[in-house]
Amino acid sequence: MSAHGWHADPSEILRVADGFRLSDVDPDGTPGYRGGKQHGVKDLAARVHELDELQERLWAGSRAGDRQDAVLLVLQAMDSAGKGGIVRHVVGGVDPQGVELAAFKSPTEEELAHDFLWRIERRLPAPGYIGVFDRSHYEDVLIGKVRSFAEPDEIERRYGAINDFEQRVVASGTRIVKVMLHISPEEQKERLMERLERPDKHWKYNPGDVDERMLWPRYMAAYQTALERTSTDAAPWYVVPANHKWYARLAVQELLLGVLQDIDPRWPEADFDVEAEKRRLAAS
């Protein structure tokens, strides 16, 4: 548990475990955190450097050492839930040289010609990196299910395929943190309305967002199934209440910090003779 405003560990209280019901999660909540917005914003800023340094150690270990660790953050959410804000305000504090970001849009023809995990595999983070998936293979059991882009048998097959895939990724040294940012439909309405009211936000608005919004209950049912079928020990899901942006950012930061602290990456030993190099450099 952190020394900051957390009184419970988000990796425990936000984790999708047996018996989890998405409908029990209050998108307005701030579970585990004792402060309000002002405190939360301060805590976020205070730990940006810590995340940055842990990533730098991870990177150093993957260059000079023999470690193959990487971290993959998977972000899923309904439109306007704040994925972009997580990338900007949490991941944005890490050296860009240590981040690999992949935004998955509607699949291209080439991508559709392959299995749904093909395009995902190609974007996995290399050792030393924090990878971020803005949407992911989960779209193929979420919109894919709601919009019937695939037969029910195929959707069914995918849960197991995802678990096998993720287990293999984890075995190769990549920790996976899967986050669903959970907002209420009322909050979404306000956020979309703001995009319509501000001319500098019009470009973010897509009339198709309202079409998806109309299918809210079906999306929640698809999330429930996906969460329940694919939250594993190797790659657990966390559902993060996201009506309060400051809370969601803080919680995701804490989840990432927890995983990196657990890896505990160390500065690698020099693989050259330090004193000899000092002499050689001094003479140069």
Add this chain to the structure above:
Amino acid sequence: MSAHGWHADPSEILRVADGFRLSDVDPDGTPGYRGGKQHGVKDLAARVHELDELQERLWAGSRAGDRQDAVLLVLQAMDSAGKGGIVRHVVGGVDPQGVELAAFKSPTEEELAHDFLWRIERRLPAPGYIGVFDRSHYEDVLIGKVRSFAEPDEIERRYGAINDFEQRVVASGTRIVKVMLHISPEEQKERLMERLERPDKHWKYNPGDVDERMLWPRYMAAYQTALERTSTDAAPWYVVPANHKWYARLAVQELLLGVLQDIDPRWPEADFDVEAEKRRLAAS
């Protein structure tokens, strides 16, 4: 010219023009800027948000509008000159979703099987992005020349090939800002020594760096030729004195701001009926 500490425009005074001599540039200088380190660090921080917003506008225009603009920052330098610091402290202030970073290492076998520009072309930034090349196709006329990785005829061919290539890139809508960070050999010695003295920096040290360092005059000659042969109106070179890290960062930030201000990206008009969407959203 900026309202900040600049009394001359870096895009004019740092630009490689006819008669340029690299040996005339003082790596210790801070040309065009009237303040010292304290002022410079403050100015850098003050304008991070401006760069971020200009990039967001660039991105918005490339999504909803009909603009195809992108910006490409090419960074070249001797080891330890501060390329990483530029990425972290200048580019790091921009939303990671708007940055495409490519670090070019020694070419792989696959890359060597193609023309030297093949791997470069694949990493050009898409519309809306700021692309950053940490090293670039210029390695092929720098280390490539110094270490004789190619015949003199081939090196000679490359200057023209680079100019043709860059002209085509610029014509497609990408502004190119090419920066050589210029440090003195004495400054490099200090920086490399620091890496040897700090165990948390050992991983950054590579004995090969000293081998390259021994060839300093030959590298400077190769830079001189590359700068004079490839600083064009379409894609000018800027030589940025870099013994003072704060100055180099500030100068590169100013160069990027200048290019983006010149593009002057605007928030695009909505391509849907805003009032109708408000009604549809309200009813949902």
